[in-house]
Amino acid sequence: MGLLVQASWHSIYLEVVYLALGWFAFAVWSTSFYPQVILNYRRKSVVGLNFDFLVFNLTKHSSYLIYNAALYFSPAVQRQYRxxxxxxxxxxxxxxxVAFSIHAVLLTAFTIYQVFIYERGTQRVSKTCVGITIAAWGAAVISLIIAIPTAAWLWLVSVFNIIQVVMTAIKYFPQAWMNFKRKSTVGWSIGNILLDLSGGVANLLQMVVQSIDQKSTANFSGNLGKLGLSLEVIVFDVFFIIQHYGLYPDRLSAVEESQPFLQGDMEDQQKVISADHKD
Known part of the structure; x- marks a missing residue:
């Protein structure tokens, strides 16, 4: 076995920028979970928040945590990477x-807990979501069985990276479709999206800084998951911003939005009240 050469930064200034961008992304991405949690708490309702999104999100962040933790802490995985x-x-x-992934799993799990304790109307997790989630974790288990005999640990964690990229690509669709059908983003926090977008941009810039310092694009090809995550986040967040501010603005007043009802629910209630008066 040849002598292992320790990788290092060429510029201390770029290293500082890299770390600063990383912790900025961690801060805004971690904070991005709280507007939705707070909105659910104030409304005592999760109506308008798509449950498929939450299930996909938990799978995505759990897979990303396994990837990040393995590549950051495991000498065996690091050796195979180099x-x-x-x-x-x-x-x-x-x-x-790593810090972001841990926080993301915990906050996503807490948001799912809110689904069980607050008003949720007729919303439920779709059979399609259940099937996709079972398939994703089934693929992870099969990959583990395949990797053990040959100790292909880098390949195994790369599978988890692929899973998180796929989950990121599909997790936003149920929420975007729900917003479209309701012609409203009420119940879906725009604060979450604005912070999420900031984190995606910072994450991408962080990779660019490392590439400039190393005079190599290996960090892009070696971490397609992080690259894919950043690009997917930016694209979908821009779309949600267009939905919120452009397509479906100001559907409810601030007072109405604080109540656990959708616009359609309120209209149905008004019809019931009118019918009672006629009687």
Whole structure:
């Protein structure tokens, strides 16, 4: 076995920028979970928040946590990474990535807990979502069984990285479709989206800084999950911003939005009241 060359930064200034961007992304992405949690608490309702989104999100963040933690903490995975991409390549996972993943799993789980204790109307998790989620975790288990005999740990964590990219790509569709059908974003926090977008941009810039310092694009090809995550987040968040501010603005007043009812629910209630008066 050859001598292992320790990867290092060439510029201390770029390293500082890289770390600053990473912790900024961690801060805004971690904070992005709270507007939705607070909105649910104030309304005592999760009506308008798509449950498929939450289930996909939990699978996504759990997979991303496994990937980040393994690549950051495991010497075996790090060794296999450098054997594949070069001994002088920096590991493309920052401490902030691991911290964010842990926080994301906990907050997503707490939001799911809110589903069970607050008004949820007739909403439920779709059979399609259940099927996709079972398939994703089934693929992870099969990959684990395949990886054990040959100790293909980098390949295994890459599978989890692929799972999180796929989940990121599909998790927004149920919420976007629900907003379209309701012609409203009430119950879906725009604060979450604005912070999420800021984190996606910072995450992408962080990869650019590392690439400039190393004069290499290996961190992009070696961490397609982080690249895919950043790009998907930016695209979908821009779409949600268009929905909220452009397509369906000001559907309810601030007072009405604080109540656990949709516009359609309120109209139905008004019809019931009118019918009672006629009687």
């Amino acid at each position: 054997e594949k991409y070069g001994q002088t390549e920096l590991i493309p996972v920052a401490p902030s990535d």
